[in-house]
Amino acid sequence: MTKSHYDTEQQALGAWLEKRIPAWRELESLFKTRDRKSTDIDEPRKIVSGFHMLVSDLSLARQAIPGSRIHRWLETLFLRGHQLIFRAPGNTLLRIRDIYAFESPALIRDMSNLLIYTIALFIGAILCGWLLISVFPDLATLFASTEMINRVQSGELWTDGLLNIMPSSLLSLSLMTNNITVSIFAFSLGAFYGLGTLYIITLNGLMLGGVFAFTAQYGLSDELFKFIIAHGVVELSVICIAGAMGLKLGEALLRPGTRTRQQAFRKATGDAGKVLLVALPFLVVAGLIEGYISPDPQFELPLRIMVGVISGIFFWLLLVFGLPWLKR
Amino acid sequence: MRISKNNIYSCLSIHYCHCDLKTMDESPDSDLIYVNSADAMSYALEIAGVGARSYAFVLDWHIRLLAALVWIYLSAFLFYDLSIFSTLFEEDTANAAAFWVIFLPATIMFFFYHPILETIMHGSTPGKRAAGVRLITLEGFTPGIGSILTRNIFRLIDSLPGVYTVGLIVAIFTRNHVRIGDIAAGTVLVYEKNTGKQSLSDVAQQSLNSSLSAENYDLLLELLERWKQLDKAQRIHLGQQFLNRIGDELHTQDQTQLKSHLQKLAGV
Known part of the structure; x- marks a missing residue:
């Protein structure tokens, strides 16, 4: 140059x-x-x-x-x-409103079959757990710690006097964290072709059924029911929904259809995220009930049933029908 | 001499071409992700590897742990008394309130550090910034809250069975070096391009004020920026090398004189 x-x-x-x-x-x-x-x-x-x-x-x-x-x-x-x-225009609050009001209910209705299968699997696992421990009581060690077994054998539930060991606030927080973790695990382990989700749902069902069978042998199953009913309806519902989303994730990987596996995985995750955005906050409510109402002997069974039923109805109505008074 | 825009193209022997990426400064072997705009402009970003990703994570982990611990002790010290820790776990209304004040923010700091900061800092965190990386969507945009939450929820399985083994293995073997959370959210970690601290117009203005070619001018600015990090021998060696390159006849062993001469050339 x-x-x-x-x-x-x-x-x-x-x-x-x-x-x-x-x-x-x-x-x-x-x-x-x-x-x-x-x-x-x-x-x-x-x-x-x-x-x-x-x-x-x-x-x-x-x-x-x-x-x-x-x-x-x-x-x-x-x-x-x-x-x-x-970049596509976005208003976060409007997006959340749309998800609660329209998108999540539509997704739940679309995957109603998968949800029914998940609930059936969970109930089946509960029955299996019940049968297993009823026939082989020694296997209770599979689902309960030695301390829990000892306390049941001495005629009391491990949840009795729980508030003497831990304040309600701490109890609520630890239960919320635990339940949210279990639900997220139930969903995200679906990334292993759905197998992880099947494991979590089955294991939780077996544990619940097994523990009920074990306490029934010592005449404490009514007490356990009394402890669980207030928070259990919402808690178990969320776990089942998270499980159904996890199975959907597995299905997306196994049968991606016209999409690539990555695209199908991303779509299933996006859908699951919307449903879980609605469902997971209810675990905070369930955690508060479990920390403040369930272990407190002041609350009688009818009130507990009422809390459980009302929270459950509200949860399922929101999940299935959204906010029908709102318009797009 | 006034030169119109059309003349510029002919003077610089340039054809109006949007998509020639061979001129970009990344090596051809780099892992790149392309952002395509509606103007047919394609822009390449270099995908961050496992090393940069891990480095950013380790930095962030230390920051959030430190922040949570500082809050626990600071809040206990400021609002209560450090002796509160001995009675905090006993059933008492006052203790319950103290528990929420002390532990809830710390829990949020530790567990929600990534989603909160990635949202506020537009796909970045202090650790990522220090590692020179940033999170973007596959379309090249800053990820939204949904994507950020999704990628963080999947940390649970990426971290299995401990120390992010699943995430690391997946990141090593995937084309974009992403973990499962990123695949789910459609995000990717890319290197930030270092543009220095000066504003665009400052850089351009300084180029105008200097008689050097753009390439030499950038080299000179790099040298001046790194001046403090170099020892005396290196300063003189590199400074003289640069002057020889541009055909400047100054020969000096005085680093102060050399620096002021270089600054004069740069017009700063």
Whole structure:
């Protein structure tokens, strides 16, 4: 390259920069100061036309000064503009409202078969657990710790006097954490082709049935029912729903249909996320009931049944019908 | 001499082409993800590897642990008394309130650190920022709350059976080096491009004020930025090397004189 050619290039570059700098400066400032609530059409129009010019400039910079700071800065500005202009508009609160009101109920209705299978599997596992411990009482050690077994054998439930050991607040928090973890596990383990979910649902069913059978042998199953009923309806419902979503995840991997496995997996996860967004907060309610009402002997059985039934009805109505008084 | 935009293209021997990525500064072997805009512009981002991902995670883990511990002790010290820890787990209304005040924020800090900060910091966290990486969607956008929550929920299985074994193995073998949570959420970790601390127009203005070519000008700025990190011998060696490169005849062993000469060339 001759010196004169080099000088001409430098001059051209200089002239180009001199001409474009004010536009970049304006665009940079528009990206920073844009008013999202403004109804003025001029500002978006300026941003869009500025972005189109930026695309031309970036193309030029890629050829003329590749890897330079100006090139990198233009790329950064391009990404900001791309994000600003092409990203789908979103209002988080409206999205949540739509999920609660319409999307989650529609998904639940779509997957009603899978949900029924999951509940059937859970109930089947409860019956199996019951039968197993009724026939082989020694196997209770599979589902209950030695301390729990000793206390039942001495005529009391391990939940008796729970509040003397742990305050309700701590109890609620630990139960909430545990239940949310179990539900998320039941869902996310579906990523192992649904097998992990089947394991969690079956194991929980077997444990529940087994523990009931074991306490029945010592005449304490009524007490256990009294402890569980207030929070159990919602808690077990959420676990079943999380399990159904996990199975859907497994199904997406096994039978992705016209999508690729990754696409099907992503779609199933997105759907599950919407349903779990509605269902999981109920575990906070269940945790509070389990911490404050279930272990407290002051609350009689009818009140506990009422709490369980009302919370369960409210939960299922919201899940299946959403918020029907709202319009899209 | 006034040069119109059309002349610029001819002077620089450039054809108006949007999609030539061969000129980009990534090596051809790098793992890249392409962002395509509606203007037919394609932009490549380098995907962060397992090393950068792990480094960012370890940094974040320490930060959130430290933040939670600091809150536990600070809140106990400020609102109660450090002796509260000996009675905190006993059944008492006052203790229950103290329990919530002390442990709830700490629990949130530790377990919700990633979703909260990734949302607030637009796909970044302090650890990711230090590692020079950032989270984006496969379309090149900052991920929304839904994607962020999804990728964080899957931490439960990515962390199985401990120390993120599942996540690491999946990240090693997937094309985009992503863990299961990222596959589910449609997100990917990319390297941030270092653009320095100066604003775009400052950089461009300085280029204009300098007589150097863009390439040499950037080299000079790099040298000046790293000046403090270099020892005397390195400063003189690199400074002279640069001056030789641009055909400058100054020869000096005085680092102060050398620096001021370089600054003058850079127009800063």
